Amino acid sequence: MAIKTNKNVKPFGMADKIGYAFGDFGNDFTFMLSSMFMMKFYTDVMGVEAAIVGALMMIARFVDAVTDVTMGQIVDRSKPTKDGKFKPWIRRMCGPLGIAAFLIFQSGFVGMPMGFKIFWMFFTYILWGSIFYTSVNIPYGSMASAVSSDPDDRAQLSTFRNIGATLASLVIGTGTPLIAYETVNGATVLSGSKMTIIAGVFAVCGIICHLLCFNLVTERIEVPQNTTKLDIGAMLKRIATNRSLLGIIAAAILLLLGMLGMTGMAPYVFPVYYNSGSAQSLSSFTSNIVVLLICAPLAAKIASKIGKKELATISCIASTVVWVICLVIRPSNVNVFVGFYTLSYIGIGIFNTIIWAMITDVIDDAEVKNGIREDGTIYSVYSFARKLGQALSSGMIGGLMTMIGYSDVVAKNPSAYPEVLSNIFNLSCIIPAIGLAAVALALLFLYPLTKSKVEANVAELARRRKARK
Numbered sequence: 001m002a003i004k005t006n007k008n009v010k011p012f013g014m015a016d017k018i019g020y021a022f023g024d025f026g027n028d029f030t031f032m033l034s035s036m037f038m039m040k041f042y043t044d045v046m047g048v049e050a051a052i053v054g055a056l057m058m059i060a061r062f063v064d065a066v067t068d069v070t071m072g073q074i075v076d077r078s079k080p081t082k083d084g085k086f087k088p089w090i091r092r093m094c095g096p097l098g099i100a101a102f103l104i105f106q107s108g109f110v111g112m113p114m115g116f117k118i119f120w121m122f123f124t125y126i127l128w129g130s131i132f133y134t135s136v137n138i139p140y141g142s143m144a145s146a147v148s149s150d151p152d153d154r155a156q157l158s159t160f161r162n163i164g165a166t167l168a169s170l171v172i173g174t175g176t177p178l179i180a181y182e183t184v185n186g187a188t189v190l191s192g193s194k195m196t197i198i199a200g201v202f203a204v205c206g207i208i209c210h211l212l213c214f215n216l217v218t219e220r221i222e223v224p225q226n227t228t229k230l231d232i233g234a235m236l237k238r239i240a241t242n243r244s245l246l247g248i249i250a251a252a253i254l255l256l257l258g259m260l261g262m263t264g265m266a267p268y269v270f271p272v273y274y275n276s277g278s279a280q281s282l283s284s285f286t287s288n289i290v291v292l293l294i295c296a297p298l299a300a301k302i303a304s305k306i307g308k309k310e311l312a313t314i315s316c317i318a319s320t321v322v323w324v325i326c327l328v329i330r331p332s333n334v335n336v337f338v339g340f341y342t343l344s345y346i347g348i349g350i351f352n353t354i355i356w357a358m359i360t361d362v363i364d365d366a367e368v369k370n371g372i373r374e375d376g377t378i379y380s381v382y383s384f385a386r387k388l389g390q391a392l393s394s395g396m397i398g399g400l401m402t403m404i405g406y407s408d409v410v411a412k413n414p415s416a417y418p419e420v421l422s423n424i425f426n427l428s429c430i431i432p433a434i435g436l437a438a439v440a441l442a443l444l445f446l447y448p449l450t451k452s453k454v455e456a457n458v459a460e461l462a463r464r465r466k467a468r469k
Helices: 014-045 051-078 085-104 114-144 153-179 194-214 232-240 243-273 276-307 307-327 334-370 375-402 408-411 417-444 451-468
Strands: 179-182 187-190
Touching: 014 051, 014 085, 014 114, 014 153, 014 187, 014 194, 014 243, 014 375, 014 408, 051 114, 051 375, 085 114, 085 187, 114 375, 153 179, 153 194, 153 276, 153 334, 179 375, 179 451, 187 243, 187 334, 187 408, 194 375, 232 375, 243 276, 243 334, 243 375, 243 417, 276 307, 276 334, 307 334, 307 451, 334 417, 334 451, 375 417
Parallel strands: none
Antiparallel strands: 179 187
C-alpha cells in the first residue's frame, strides 16, 4: 500500500502542534473526569459499592475488545476526503461524545432504586467509553502518522499531545475538587449536583477543543483506503507476533495501573485520610505544572539523545523510588505528601510525553516487518490496552477499597475508622510503586525498539518510499 506525501499543503508547523494538543485536551475533558471522579461519584453520591463500580468498568472492556479494533478497521478502510482520512471522524463524533460523558454524572437519579442506578452507570459508561470515545480517539491517535513522516515532527506532536492532556488534567484535577467538595458535619464530601454541572461544562469544553483540533491540524501524508480482503486470522497473527506492540501494550497497561491507581486513590487519601479537598487540588496543580515546565520541554530532547525506551525506563524507576520512600516515611503533613506526589509525577510525565511517539515507532516497525501500513488497527489495539489498564485500575481500587471496609459511611465520619484510614494511605503509595516498577521491567525485557532500532526502521521506510517514486 503506497503512502504519498501531499505537497500541495502548508508545511508542518505550530498550528499542527497546537491543534493536536487541543485534540487530547478534548479527549481528557471526559477521560480524566471519568478516571478521577466516576467511582467517587457512584460510591459517595449514588451509594453503589466500590467493588460493583470497579467490576462494571472492567466488564465494559470486553465490549471495547470489539469496538476498538472494529473502529481501527473502519478507519483503515475509510476513503480519504478533502480534509484527510482521520480528521473527519473527530468532527462527526465529538458532539455525541460530550453528551454521553454528561449523562454519566446525573445526580438527579440519586433517589432511584439501586438496580436502576447500576443500569444507568453501565449503560452510560458503555455509550461514552466503548462507542463515542472510541470513535474519536482511534482516528485522533492514528492521525499523527498522517500529519508528518518526520520522526522529529512526530516527537513534537507527542509532546504537544501530552501538553494538551496535562492542561486538561490541570483544569479538571485542580478545579473540580475546589468546586465539587463541600463540608458536611466536619467531613469533606462530594456534591452530586455540583458534579452534574461540572460534567456538563466539561462536555461543552471538550467539543470546542475537538473542533479546534479539526480546524488547525493538517494531514499531509496521503494514506489510501485499505482495500485488501479482511483476514481476521492473519491480522491477529500479526498482532500476536509483533513484539514491539506487545511490549508497549504491557507497559501501557502497567502504567495506567500505577498512574490511574495513584489518581484514583487521590479522592480518598486527600479528603478522607488527610481531610483536605484543597490538598487534592494542590497536588493536581503542582504535578501538572512540573509536567509543563520540566517534562514537556526536556523529554523529547533527552529522548533524541539516549532513546525513548531508555528514557521511559529510567523515569519509571525514579518514580517508583519516590513512592517507596513516601510509604516508609508516612508523612503526617499533607503538604509533604503533596511533595512526594509531585515528584513522582515528573517520571510519569516524561513517559507520557514520549509515549505517543513510541506508538508511531511501533507502527513503523510493523510496516517494516509486514509490508502493510495499519495505523488505525495498531492504534486501536493500543487504545484498547489503555482502556483495559483504566478498567483494571478501577476494578483494583474498587475491590481493594471494599476489602479494607470503605463505604459512604466512612466518608461521612472517617475519624471513627482509623484502620480504614491507615489502609487508604498504604494503598495510595503501594499501588503506584508496584505499577511503575512493573512498567520499567516491561520496557527492559519486552519492548525491543531501542534508539538504534528506531533509526534503522526510519531509514528503511525512507528507502522503500523513495524506491516507489
